[in-house]
């Protein structure tokens with residue numbers, strides 16, 4: 001199949017893009033890396049009247065240290081994120097997760113902003129921003145809006161972005177010293193979307209776990225923060241028993257569904273196993289100082 | 292504005308210009324407009340990898356980009372690998388290692404492998420296996436492909452010793 005006809009705009013600036021979005025609204029789609037949107041067009045599952053290609057806007061592609069954390073432009077390619085020293089140091093969980101997205105030729109084009117705006121329930125990036133409490137910054141003719149991850153993902157493939165809003169950057173908070181991270185997932189073949197996955201970030205202070213962040217993908221209509229499991233490790237430390245209890249709490253707290261790829265029960269069991277593995281790996285990295 | 296636009300790009304060292312409607316996929320532009328049919332099209336949704344080409348030095352799916360987006364780009368397809376009648380070293384290794392049967396996946400395999408090896412200083416066989424899963428082969432069982440790409444990494448001094 002071939003894509004349906006559309007009007008095509010490739011603005012050179014953020015202002016131009018936002019003006020175009022403001023005038024077309026719901027009839028326009030933003031084209032970022034195209035790794036999710038173009039398959040949809042090729043199969044004619046959507047027929048937007050207008051495509052606004054944001055790939056020529058240089059100001060949307062950057063990785064910058066900011067306020068002790070890192071700010072990443074919406075069209076920054078996943079390939080650039082995976083190889084970035086700044087991301088490796090400032091947001092190591094994002095670096096871990098990005099390597100698991102599709103294949104290298106997909107990450108050549110795919111962008112972090114596209115992944116977050118698309119909000120596939122099995123995608124890695126939404127789970128990472130959820131675990132880390134990152135902030136999505138959206139821009140429209142009406143001005144700038146900062147949306148915390150906890151309020152960004154609304155339901156299946158649906159975010160808080162309005163039709164006239166452009167996601168412009170994502171801000172990640174600082175990673176404390178003594179932190180280890182891990183993103184662990186199961187997929188049938190490398191590069192496929194995960195059946196389920198868990199993002200973990202643990203900060204150790206002596207024998208206490210002073211900060212614990214956990215989120216799951218593939219286990220509900222969107223990314224799920226595993227708050228009960230976090231609390232168990234924060235209160236009970238990083239012992240094997242406490243990790244096992246956290247894994248059980250994580251499995252109890254998700255809402256997986258059954259589809260052709262896996263049953264809900266299997267996905268729930270995966271969340272338990274992935275939570276345990278992710279916590280073990282993150283704790284080992286925190287203790288070893290390797291992040 | 293669905294009217295055709297003029298696209299100028301450098302493909303396999305030659306500057307080419309042609310018109311394309313915005314909805315024309317880069318893969319179709321290369322095959323049908325430029326007549327370079329070595330780039331194959333399988334699934335048209337990014338999964339099979341047959342259409343993988345090298346754009347500005349990096350492998351990507353040509354079925355998941357529009358031709359208009361490649362205006363000004365530098366592209367290498369399978370036709371650009373051999374120097375006159377001398378095969379590229381990786382092509383030669385594919386030949387020697389029996390890394391192809393029907394050949395449908397081969398243009399994509401070569402593009403993915405060149406980028407994988409080219410963009411890394413060191414690669415373990417495990418990383419090569421993961422990287423080459425970017426393209427699906429229905430014939431070979433991947434064994435010959437793994438041998439060819441591993442030998443290529445080794446030729447360039449990039450093969451890391453197996454861990455543990």
Ligand SMILES: Cc1cc2nc3c(=O)[nH]c(=O)nc-3n(C[C@@H](O)[C@H](O)[C@H](O)COP(=O)(O)OP(=O)(O)OC[C@H]3O[C@@H](n4cnc5c(N)ncnc54)[C@H](O)[C@@H]3O)c2cc1C
Nearest residue numbers: 030032033034035036037102110111114115117123167337
């Ligand atoms: C074979 C294959 C395997 C894949 N495997 C994985 C995987 O394992 N994990 C994973 O997470 N993803 C996977 N993906 C998808 C991933 O590569 C894409 O990064 C992501 O889903 C979309 O990013 P994009 O930049 O390509 O966005 P696009 O496809 O360009 O856009 C996606 C959607 O977001 C909107 N949008 C994009 N940017 C903005 C913006 N700045 N502001 C507002 N709206 C915007 C678009 O209008 C569109 O609706 C895979 C894709 C393929 C083809």
Ligand code: FES
Nearest residue numbers: 333334335340354
């Ligand atoms: S045809 Fe492009 S990946 Fe299959």
Ligand code: FES
Nearest residue numbers: 392394428429430
């Ligand atoms: S050689 Fe036939 S698909 Fe790979």
